[in-house]
Amino acid sequence: MRIFEPHAHMISRVTDDYERMAMAGVVAVLEPAFWVGQPRTRVGTFLDYFDTLVGWERYRAAQFGIRHYCAIALNPKEANDDRVNEGVMAELPRYLEKDGVLAVGEIGYDDMTPREDRFFGEQLELAKKHGLPALIHTPHRDKKRGVERTMALLREVGFPMERALVDHNNEETVPLVIDSGCWLGFSIYPDTKMDEDRMVAILERSGTTRMIVNSACDWGKSDPLKVAKTAVRMRQRGFAAEAIDRVVFGNPVEFFAQSGRLDRAELEAGPDSDRELFEGNSVLRGQTR
Amino acid sequence: MLSELLALVSARAGVDGAAWLDGACAGLSAGQGALAELFPAASRRVGRGPLGAASPREYWRVDDGARVALLLAASGREPTVTLAAARDLYFSGDAREKVGVLRALPWLDSDVAGDPAALATVLDAVRVNQGEIFEAALLDDGYGARHLPPHEFRKAVLKAVFLGLPLARIAGLAARADAELSASLLDYVHEREAAGRSVPVDLWAVAALHPPPGLVAKLVGLLEHPDSRHRAAAAHALRLAGDARARPFVADRAAREPDAAVAAALRT
Ligand SMILES: [Zn+2]
Numbered sequence: 036m037r038i039f040e041p042h043a044h045m046i047s048r049v050t051d052d053y054e055r056m057a058m059a060g061v062v063a064v065l066e067p068a069f070w071v072g073q074p075r076t077r078v079g080t081f082l083d084y085f086d087t088l089v090g091w092e093r094y095r096a097a098q099f100g101i102r103h104y105c106a107i108a109l110n111p112k113e114a115n116d117d118r119v120n121e122g123v124m125a126e127l128p129r130y131l132e133k134d135g136v137l138a139v140g141e142i143g144y145d146d147m148t149p150r151e152d153r154f155f156g157e158q159l160e161l162a163k164k165h166g167l168p169a170l171i172h173t174p175h176r177d178k179k180r181g182v183e184r185t186m187a188l189l190r191e192v193g194f195p196m197e198r199a200l201v202d203h204n205n206e207e208t209v210p211l212v213i214d215s216g217c218w219l220g221f222s223i224y225p226d227t228k229m230d231e232d233r234m235v236a237i238l239e240r241s242g243t244t245r246m247i248v249n250s251a252c253d254w255g256k257s258d259p260l261k262v263a264k265t266a267v268r269m270r271q272r273g274f275a276a277e278a279i280d281r282v283v284f285g286n287p288v289e290f291f292a293q294s295g296r297l298d299r300a301e302l303e304a305g306p307d308s309d310r311e312l313f314e315g316n317s318v319l320r321g322q323t324r
Numbered sequence: 325m326l327s328e329l330l331a332l333v334s335a336r337a338g339v340d341g342a343a344w345l346d347g348a349c350a351g352l353s354a355g356q357g358a359l360a361e362l363f364p365a366a367s368r369r370v371g372r373g374p375l376g377a378a379s380p381r382e383y384w385r386v387d388d389g390a391r392v393a394l395l396l397a398a399s400g401r402e403p404t405v406t407l408a409a410a411r412d413l414y415f416s417g418d419a420r421e422k423v424g425v426l427r428a429l430p431w432l433d434s435d436v437a438g439d440p441a442a443l444a445t446v447l448d449a450v451r452v453n454q455g456e457i458f459e460a461a462l463l464d465d466g467y468g469a470r471h472l473p474p475h476e477f478r479k480a481v482l483k484a485v486f487l488g489l490p491l492a493r494i495a496g497l498a499a500r501a502d503a504e505l506s507a508s509l510l511d512y513v514h515e516r517e518a519a520g521r522s523v524p525v526d527l528w529a530v531a532a533l534h535p536p537p538g539l540v541a542k543l544v545g546l547l548e549h550p551d552s553r554h555r556a557a558a559a560h561a562l563r564l565a566g567d568a569r570a571r572p573f574v575a576d577r578a579a580r581e582p583d584a585a586v587a588a589a590l591r592t
Contacts (some may be wrong), residue, residue, distance in 0.1 A: 082416065089418040094454050133364040133418055296368055 036060040036279070038262050039302075041287035042067055042170070042202060042220060042249035045092050045103070046084070052252070052259045057099040059263035062284075063302055064096055065291060067106040067140040067170050070113055072254045078122035081109075085130050093135065102302060104291065106140035106170045107131060114154040115146070124157065131165040137294040138162070140170025141202070144181045147174065152188070159192045168198040168293045170220075175203065175228070182208045186215050198293055200247065205229060209241055218290050222251040223261035231261070231268040238269065243278050247286050325431065326396045332377055333389045337370035344369045345390050349397035359398055363413050366390040367420050380464040380495065384427060391424025392431060399432050404439070407432050411441040419454055426460040429467035438471040446472060450480040455487065463493040470496060478505045481530070485512060491526045503534040510536050525553050528561035540567045547573060547590075552583040559589035 038061045045053070045066050056064070066088055075081055088105040096103035107130040109123045130136060139162040144151050162169045174181035182201065189199055201212050202220035205228070212219050221229050221237070238246060250261035258264075262283055269279045291297050330349065334342035345366075351357035367387040375384040399406035410432060414425040426449055433439040446468040449461035461468040462480050472480055477500055484491060491497060509531040516523050528546075531539055543565065546558035555577075562570050578590035 086416055093418065129358075129360040129364065129416070132361045134367045134420065135418060 036263070036266055036283070037062050038266070038283045039287040039291075040064045040249060040259075040262055041200075041247050041291070042222065042251055043259060044069060044251065044253040045096070046071070046087060047254045048252060048259060050095055050098075053096055053099045053101055056259050056263075057101055059260050060266075061101055061263070063102040063104065065104045065106065065137060065287070066092060067138070068108050069110045069141050069172070069253070074116065075113065076118055078119055078126065081119060081123045082126060085126075089130070089133055089135060104135050104137045104297070106138035107133075107136050108139050108142045108158055108170075109154055110141055111143050111145040111151050111155065111172055115148055115150050120150065120154060124154065127158070127161060128165070131161060131167060134296060136167070137291040137296055138168045138170045138200070139165070140200075141172040142169060143172035143185060143202075144174050145172070147177070147181060147184060155188060156192055159189070159194045162198075163192075163194065166295060168200065168290060169194065171199055171201045171217075173201060173203045173208070178203075178205060179207050179211075182211055186211065186217075189215075189217070200290055202249070203228070206233070206237065209237060213241060213245070218245045218247055218286070220247045220249060222249050223258075223265055224251065225256055225258050225261075227256075231265045234265050235268050235272050235274075238274070238282065239272070243281050243286070245286065245290075246282055247290065248282055326393055326400075329389050329393045329396070332375055333370055333386055333393060336373060336376065336386050337390070341370035341386075341390075345393060349393055352394060352397040353400050359394065359409060360413065360416075362394055363391060363424070364417065364421055366394065366424065372420070381427075383459075383464060387420055388424050388427050391421070392428040395425070395428040396431060403432065407439045407441040411445045414445045415448070419457060422449065422457050423460040426457070426467065430465055430470070433467070433471075442467060443471060443473075447476060450476065450483065458483065458487065459489065463489065463495075465495055469494050469500075474500075474502070478502075478508060481505060482508055482512065485509070485524060485527055488524060491524075491530055497530060498533060501530055501533045503536065506531045506534040506539070507536045510539055510542075513542070525557035528557045529564060532561035532565040535565045535567065540565055540570050544570055544573045547577040552586055555581070555583065555586045556589055559586055563589070563592060 040061050043064050043066055045064060068085060068088060085107055093103040107127065109120060114120050131139065139158050142155050142158045159169060171185060173185060185201060189196060196216035200218040200220050203222050204212060204219050209219065221234055223229050223231055223234055234248060248262050248265050250259050251257055252259040266279050266283050288297065288299065330346065333345055337345065348357060348362045352359060370390045371386045373386055375386050375389045377384045395406060395410055410425045410428060414422050417425065425445060429442045429446065433442045446461050449457050450468055452458060460466060462484060468480060481494065484494065509527050513523050528543060543558045543562050546554050549555050562574060574590050578587055581587040581590055
C-alpha cells in the first residue's frame, strides 16, 4: 500500500513518527501551514516557520524515504491578528514560487469574521495568480454555515471548484461539497471529529470520487497513522485494492498535481533519487562504517 | 561567463526553459524582474538533471547553472547589493536554492578577504547537516574551501571526514592544511580505533603534511594492513611526511609487497 498523506502538521511530530509513517506505506506528506498553538506576534516567526516547511522538514522526511511537500498561507485564525496579517501577506508571493509548494493553504474560515473574509479572498486570488490549487480549512464550530460561506466566496471570486480541496468534512457537509465540484477532505482523529468507521460509511454511501483522507496529526491528540488505519478498515469492509489506492494515493496526487509541480514519476522513484543516481552518493552516507 | 552558462543550460533545459532563463536574465540585467520570485522557480523551469559542465563543476545540475546565471545577471549592476541579496535568498531558500547560491558565491565575490554576506552564507552552510548544502559550500570550487577562516575551515574538513566525503574534492586543501588540522585528524583516528571502527584512507595524506608525534609510527604499522588500499594510503602518506626513521620499514615492506601499485608507491 502506498499513501500520499495530504494534510499532516509534521512540525508537531518527532522524527520517529516519520519512520512509523514510512513503515505504514507513506511515500509523501503534504504539510499545510497553519497556526502553531501559541500565537505568533511577529512576521519573522511566520517566515521561520515557512522556511522550516520548505527546508528542515523536507530533510527530516527524506531520511525515511518520504517526500515532503507543503502548502503556504496566512491561516484563518491568525488572519484576525493585525500584528502579523498584512506583513505575512506581503511575504507570501516568493514562497508560492517555491518548488514543493503545491497549494495555498490552509486558508478558509475559523470564526467567519470580516478579516477572515478579506484574507481568504485575497489568498484565493494569489492562488490563481501563482497557478496553485487551494487547501481550505473549515471551522469546527458552526461547520455547515462555514462550508456554505466558503462555497459562496469561491463562486464570488470565480475560483475553479476543481482546484479547491475543502477539508475537515463531516456527514452533514458531504452532499453540499460533492454538488459544488470541489474535492472533499476528511481529517481522521482518535477521539473527536471524524473516525475511521464513520469515514468508511461515508465512502460506502458517497463513493470514492474526489474523496481524500488525512490524519492532520497536529498539536492536538492525533495519530499520524490514521490514513493507513482507514485503508485497513476499508479493506475489512470489502473495498477493492484499486478503490483504496484511489482514496489514499491517487486522489491526493491528482488534486495536488494541478499545481504543475508534482512529478508522478519522481514521486514513485522515492526521495532524492535523482541525486543518488546523479552523484552516486547518498546525502546520509555519514557514519555508516 | 554568463553567456557560457546560458549556453550550457539551454542545451539541457528545453526550448521553454531556455527562453524563460534568457528572458529572466535579460530583465535582471536591465534592473527589472523580481529575483526573489525568479530564483525559487528555476528548478521546475529548467530541470534538475546534470548540467554537463567540465571539472570542477561536473556535479552541477541544470538548475544550479540557471540560478548562478540569474545572480550573475543581477550582479552586473550592483555586485555588493547582489551578494547581500544572495545571502537573503540562501537563508529563505530550500535545499536546491541554497546550493544555487553557494555555487554562485565564487563568481560574485572576487575579493580575496571575502565579502561579509558571502562569509555569513558559507558559515551557515558548513554548519548544516544536509549533505548537498555542505558539499556545495566546501567541495570542488566551493567558496568555503578558499574563504572560510582557519578555525572554521579545519572544522569543515573534519566534518567532511565524518561524512565520508572524498577529501581530494576540497580544492587547495594541501595549501591550507596545518599542524592543528593534522592533530585533530589523528585524534579522530584514535576515537575511531577506540570504538573498533575503520579509518577513511584519504585522511592520512592530509595528516602527513604536518605530521604530529606518533603519526609516522601509525603509518609504518599500516604498511602491514591486510587491505591494499590502506597500505597504498600509508605508502603515499609516508612519502609526504618525509621522515627518515620510516625508511628501513618502507624498504622492508617494499621487498615483500605483493600488490604492484603499492610496491611502486613504496619505491618512489
Ligand atoms: Zn490542519
